[in-house]
Amino acid sequence: METEDSLALEPVGRSPAEQEAPAVIRDLAAEAGITINGDAPWDIQVFDDEVYRRILTQGSLGLGEAYMDGLWECERLDEFFHRLLAVDADERIGGWARARLLGEILRHSLFNLQSSRRAFQVGEQHYDIGNDVFESMLDPTMSYSCAYWDDAAGLRDAQQKKLDMICRKLELRPGERLLEIGCGWGGLARFAAEHYRVEVVGITVSKEQQKLAQERCAGLPVSIELMDYRDLDARFDKVVSVGMFEHVGPKNYAVYFDTVDRVLKDDGLFLLHTIGNAVTSPKTDAWIDKYIFPNGKLPSAREIAAAVENRFLIEDWHNFGQDYDRTLMAWWENFQTAWPFLEARYGKRFYRMWKYYLLSCAGFFRARQGQLWQLVLSKRERSAVYRSVR
Structure with missing residues (x-):
């Protein structure tokens, strides 16, 4: 104690x-x-x-x-x-x-640690801890994923650059219907609807995320649903998933990509944004699994490539993992600044847990064990030539 x-x-x-x-x-x-x-x-x-x-x-x-x-x-x-x-x-x-x-x-x-029955556990344990923690730590877009720091003035600018880069990579056009698998607090959905005039359906396994995302996207053509990706049954022009694939698990990669294949139109594009492990590993970090992301599993490049083969073509594979180090350090600075306002609710043990989480992850990316990948995938039926975006 x-x-x-x-x-x-x-x-x-x-x-x-x-x-x-x-x-x-x-x-x-x-x-x-x-x-x-x-x-x-x-x-x-x-x-x-x-x-x-x-x-x-x-x-x-x-x-x-x-x-x-x-x-x-x-x-x-x-x-x-x-x-x-x-x-x-x-x-x-x-x-x-x-x-x-x-x-x-x-x-x-x-065991399938990421089965449908377990799908909502990470939402309940991590994403539902309290929106005040994440609102204090994250930038105003509420982006809980790696920022893109190329010529960025600060965290907010870096996250907006990331969101815009995703939309450009997806070649979003006004009137298109975009599916976001793992929509967080609605940052990307709101950005895409406002700046690219698309209709967005976002799904999440977190009740707290759904509630706040709905509030943040009010008045926009955005729908936020509480559901597991395996239950999707609709068609979309484009699909995006940012920071959610880490919760899918190797036993479910086939189902995950088959689901995207089923809902994506033949001429569409799918952008997958995920943390990656530099090597293929049969396990996950035990402390992270217990205290931060239960049932999570980081993919390796080999695992992704094997799962994608015969399902999608890889149009682009972009690695900017070193930007995650800077992102995490910015989150830590924000969290530390806000801590006097959070301490009474969360206590010192939570503070040490969260500090350990953010700073150990910063070290993980600084050591380059951790990667951050954005893949743009398409079906063989797509005839248009894809031009990489940076």
């Missing part, structure tokens, strides 16, 4: 302090340029030796929970994770916690 006193403890350790850690942890930290109880901003300050046991037995879950419990601290969590992930520490820590690692692999292999 976190207390005021636990956060004020002094680091433990003899001289040299880092020798208190088990050799495997100490050596891996040193390889990443991290000194346990050192003076650099990215050095970890350990307040309780329990941290080491949790890391060795529970891997990333133990590391994250120990942070939430106030057992360790780091001035620059983003850089701490950048350095660890640059040497693939997540995989090597998982190797020590073999029993848990095997359990995670079997869990993803044997």
Whole structure:
């Protein structure tokens, strides 16, 4: 249990302090340029030796929970994770916690964690926590996905550039009907309806997102539905999905792309915007799965390509994953500024959880384990030549 006193403890350790850690942890930290109880901003300050046991037995879950419990601290969590992930520490820590690692692999292999029955869990646990958190953290468009920072003046400008780039990539024309799978708080739907004069149907698994998106899109030709993508049954000129594919899961890729194929007109375009993993992995991060995005799974390029083959043609594949680092740091700055107004409702443990989430993810993209892809896909029946947009 976190207390005021636990956060004020002094680091433990003899001289040299880092020798208190088990050799495997100490050596891996040193390889990443991290000194346990050192003076650099990215050095970890350990307040309780329990941290080491949790890391060795529970891997990333133990590391994250120990942070939430106030057992360790780091001035620059983003850089701490950048350095660890640059040497693939997540995989090597998982190797020590073999029993848990095997359990995670079997869990993803044997069960469909993203089934229709489970589809609304991530909405209830993550997106429904409170719109005030997201309104405080995000830009005015309420875009909860990677911004496009090319010549952008700030977060709002970068998100608007991203939204406009999506619309241009989709070649939206006035009067067309656009489906958005995973519409968030309606930022893209509103932008497309206002600036490209299209009709939009957005779907979400979050009741809080649906409510706010409907309010934000009032008076526009926009419909926001609470539903799973597998239940779609209509036809659209264009389809877009931004930041939702991470919740689909490999066992459902075929159903997902078949659904898009079914609802997309033959001459239409489909834009898929998704976080990607630099390598194909049989598991997901255990801490992220438990506390942030339950049942999520990042795709690799190989997995996407295999699922798309014989369904769609790849017209364009755009990677701007390094922009996610900057986006996350901007979100963290906004969240930290707003925290005095949020603290009474959410408490310090939530603060540490959210800080760990945003800054560990920034390190994930900075280390280039994390990618951000926008794919433009079409059917073979489409005859028009596609010209890439940047």
